[in-house]
Amino acid sequence: MDVRTKIEWLEQAAQYDACLEAGEPMPAALPPRVPDLRDSIAQLSANGRKAPILKILQTSACEKNCYYCPFRAGRNFRRETLSPDELAASFDQMQRAGLVQGLFLSSGIIGAVRSMDRMLQTVELIRLKYGFRGYIHLKMLPAAEEAQIERAVHLADRVSTNLEAPTAQHLSRLAPMKTFEESLVEPLKRARRLIQQTQGNSGQQVARSGMVTQFVVGPAGESDRDLLGASQRLYREVGLHRAYYSAFSPVRNTPLEGAPATPPRREFRLYQSDFLLRAYGFRVEELPFDGEGNLPLDQDPKTLWAQEHPERFPLEINRAAPQDLVRVPGIGPQTMRNILRARLDGKLSDLGQLKKLGVDVAQAAPYVLLNGRAAPVQMRLGFAWEALHLSPSNPRQPAHSA
Numbered sequence: 413m414d415v416r417t418k419i420e421w422l423e424q425a426a427q428y429d430a431c432l433e434a435g436e437p438m439p440a441a442l443p444p445r446v447p448d449l450r451d452s453i454a455q456l457s458a459n460g461r462k463a464p465i466l467k468i469l470q471t472s473a474c475e476k477n478c479y480y481c482p483f484r485a486g487r488n489f490r491r492e493t494l495s496p497d498e499l500a501a502s503f504d505q506m507q508r509a510g511l512v513q514g515l516f517l518s519s520g521i522i523g524a525v526r527s528m529d530r531m532l533q534t535v536e537l538i539r540l541k542y543g544f545r546g547y548i549h550l551k552m553l554p555a556a557e558e559a560q561i562e563r564a565v566h567l568a569d570r571v572s573t574n575l576e577a578p579t580a581q582h583l584s585r586l587a588p589m590k591t592f593e594e595s596l597v598e599p600l601k602r603a604r605r606l607i608q609q610t611q612g613n614s615g616q617q618v619a620r621s622g623m624v625t626q627f628v629v630g631p632a633g634e635s636d637r638d639l640l641g642a643s644q645r646l647y648r649e650v651g652l653h654r655a656y657y658s659a660f661s662p663v664r665n666t667p668l669e670g671a672p673a674t675p676p677r678r679e680f681r682l683y684q685s686d687f688l689l690r691a692y693g694f695r696v697e698e699l700p701f702d703g704e705g706n707l708p709l710d711q712d713p714k715t716l717w718a719q720e721h722p723e724r725f726p727l728e729i730n731r732a733a734p735q736d737l738v739r740v741p742g743i744g745p746q747t748m749r750n751i752l753r754a755r756l757d758g759k760l761s762d763l764g765q766l767k768k769l770g771v772d773v774a775q776a777a778p779y780v781l782l783n784g785r786a787a788p789v790q791m792r793l794g795f796a797w798e799a800l801h802l803s804p805s806n807p808r809q810p811a812h813s814a
């Protein structure tokens with residue numbers, strides 16, 4: 413098979429690889445299409461910028477048997493492998509032609525150390541032989557060696573290891589050949605140490621876009637509390653940049669082919685809640701889980717939290733502390749900063765001013781006071797609950813049963 417056909421196949425295969433970041437947002441518009449290379453291009457958003465990224469596997473061969481994965485050992489599936497020279501040269505051509513601006517490289521595993529070496533060789537060629545200085549995200553394979561992790565954080569802008577599940581027990585239901593702490597958490601911890609050491613010793617910026625991980629949501633029977641608890645732990649202990657949540661979708665001829673697909677809305681609620689942890693100062697224990705540790709699917713978690721805490725509202729916009737402002741539904745970190753700046757120029761006294769600052773006033777109005785006065789459209793919280801047919805004592809339960 414020629415190299416171009418292999419590139420196209422392994423790029424398409426990468427879209428189904430749970431080792432890749434299926435949860436990363438894909439922009440709507442594709443770059444101008446070039447017929448013979450167009451299928452080799454995936455896009456994702458890196459550092460908030462939309463850029464065409466080649467998302468590809470070094471090989472689709474794998475010796476592991478993860479229950480959810482189309483590449484698992486023994487499954488009848490076309491296997492292709494690119495040598496480091498083939499992949500690096502092809503990427504260089506595509507990059508020079510303006511088709512891609514970055515690389516996201518993962519791989520199946522045929523000997524973890526050997527497979528990781530091939531990926532590192534590829535990236536070294538791209539950086540050193542072809543002189544590419546743009547964005548590279550490199551997967552660290554489970555059980556990668558210390559020296560390989562060190563090389564990875566020096567070569568790549570972002571590194572990742574997918575935990576897949578929030579605990580060792582859950583992982584055993586998904587990927588029995590992987591060990592949770594030793595082969596998945598440990599590489600992230602080592603990468604963190606190496607990044608800190610390098611930056612401390614030389615001031616050199618390495619892996620400047622940080623580390624990320626991904627969870628497969630649903631088939632291990634984990635709760636949302638389990639998943640977000642694992643993420644919170646990683647944010648605190650290894651300085652994880654962010655976690656991705658990928659709603660499970662069954663693959664034919666795998667042990668989990670009969671398991672139900674996870675509703676996309678669950679994935680969405682997890683992303684909303686994760687954002688509350690990273691940017692709003694929430695702790696997992698505060699999130700509005702139901703009795704089984706899951707987030708209600710029908711309402712966003714921040715609004716639910718606010719409804720469950722009437723003692724915190726209404727909040728005076730002109731005096732509230734930043735950490736309280738950001739907890740008002742309809743106010744995010746940026747609009748909170750806008751409000752703080754605007755307060756320096758004088759009192760905020762109407763919803764029109766808040767709207768100009770980026771506040772979602774329809775959401776925020778019931779929860780705020782403006783210069784001591786309730787907003788004109790504001791309902792008292794008790795009335796708001798009634799309007800929503802919710803009970804103040806338990807806002808997720810209907811107030812009356814028919």
Ligand code: SF4
Nearest residue numbers: 474476478481484520
């Ligand atoms: S390690 Fe598991 S998830 Fe990754 S490619 Fe192999 S079988 Fe798939």
